Amino acid sequence: MIKIWDQHLHTEFSGDSETPVMDMINKAKELGLPGITVTDHSDPEYKEVPGKFDLDIENYTKTIPEIARRESTQDFKIYCGIELGLQPHLVxxxxxxxxxxxxxxxxxxxxQVRTMDPYYKSFYEAMGMKNGYREYYEEMLENVTHFNDFDTLGHMDYIRRYAVRHLPPEEGEMRFEDYRELTDEVMKTLIRKDKSLEVNTGSYRSRLTEPNPSIQYLKRYYELGGRLITIGADAHKPDTVGDHFDELPEMLKNIGFKSYFIYEKRVPREMPLY
Ligand SMILES: [Zn+2]
Ligand SMILES: [Zn+2]
Known part of the structure; x- marks a missing residue:
């Protein structure tokens, strides 16, 4: 039984999921997770497919808590969060x-980096590979520097998921060292602001063999003093709720982490890793 709270998943309110909330809840209960936090997408001004990630926040923030009140038990809780797509001009x-x-x-x-999503091949065609990675981390740094109203940084090396899909491995795979100056600054900013770094297992659906961000990043974050981490599978369908969670406690404990955190009403609570 996996004892980790899944704090990143999508349902039919997201532009990229058709899964009823109840299907996610039933799957999480079946797995024995202690809880889930629904975190549907709000990506205003998504230029690749205009309107795709506009979230009906009124309806969403009314419906999820209603379902949560009905379906939560002593051993299983449902929280309501959101995944905000950051862009510097949208602070x-x-x-x-x-x-x-x-x-x-x-x-x-x-x-989105300069309004383009690394999910699409056109991003790499327009930016070039190396430049694409650089721009991605530069824009991330700009976002975490100027925006304060978030709790955890989602899938920090998200771009790797798709670079390996669209490009031959020798080109698509980034070298950690090449962007370290920027990624260090992103992590130091998170630490200074008391924000978490997310460990996201959506990576395994993109031929990667580690979470987002990869172990190198997680080690570096720990080395820099980062202790706040959140965990999420980024599931859009029931079969990937809690995906690869069984591997995480050992992986994270080997790095040095002793716990992960769940957020309730924006306040972090420490949870054991077992
Ligand atoms: Zn995301
Ligand atoms: Zn997501």
């Missing part, structure tokens, strides 16, 4: 969203 917009609703956790994620 004010996202601040308003963060303050206007009662979320348990806000995941800040970079899905």
């Amino acid at each position: 004010k917009v996202q601040e308003v969203i963060a303050k206007s609703y009662d979320f348990d956790i806000i995941i800040g994620s970079v899905h």
